[in-house]
Amino acid sequence: MEELQSALNAHMDQMADLVEKLTAELRSGLNPAYENLVGFFHAIDWKEPWLICLLSFHVALLLLTLLSRKNINFQMCLFLLALGGVYLAERLNSFLAGNWKSFAGQNYFDPRGLFLSVLWSGPLLVIAIIILVNTLFSLCYLIVRWKRAELRHRTRVARGKED
Missing domain, CATH: 1.20.1280 (Monooxygenase)
Structure with a gap:
């Protein structure tokens, strides 16, 4: 039972990390994509x-x-x-x-x-x-x-x- 509890906790920690990364990316918004697009168009003559x-x-x-x-x-x-x-x-x-x-x-x-x-x-x-x-x-x-x-x-x- 203790092994199951530790596996469940490890899984929950992994899911919490994934959710945290996803929310950090969502908070950054479209700014990185916009910067890449602007860089692409500035690189062209x-x-x-x-x-x-x-x-x-x-x-x-x-x-x-x-x-x-x-x-x-x-x-x-x-x-x-x-x-x-x-x-x-x-x-x-x-x-x-x-x-x-x-x-x-x-x-x-x-x-x-x-x-x-x-x-x-x-x-x-x-x-x-x-x-x-x-x-x-x-x-x-x-x-x-x-x-x-x-x-x-x-x-x-x-x-x-x-x-």
Whole structure:
């Protein structure tokens, strides 16, 4: 019985330590994450022409997505292209890591692909999510139109039987 009591106390002490560590991390808040994010963005030379072109590409793609929101077929092509770009990000990172001297001032392309994930895949995923939400809204609108047409048809058929 004494062994069980000591094991239980050891377990309780371990749990208390874990809870204390967790509350200490929660008290520190998002400040460490914010500092890492700010450090990441300060480490990048935003005046490099290829970065300006990359950001312009994402802005143009976002505008194209918003302007073509009524054309579902075109949006599906954009959706597949955006997801294809995300899928090829690892290969693109490897290629750019080997050739960065020809277009960049410093090597941004780490083996884990953090830089490319943030500045290439992240915006493409946001655009894909916008297209997906737009498609869901369009489908809901289409279902409502279909149901209204079905109800009108049933009403006409019911009136035709009354006559």
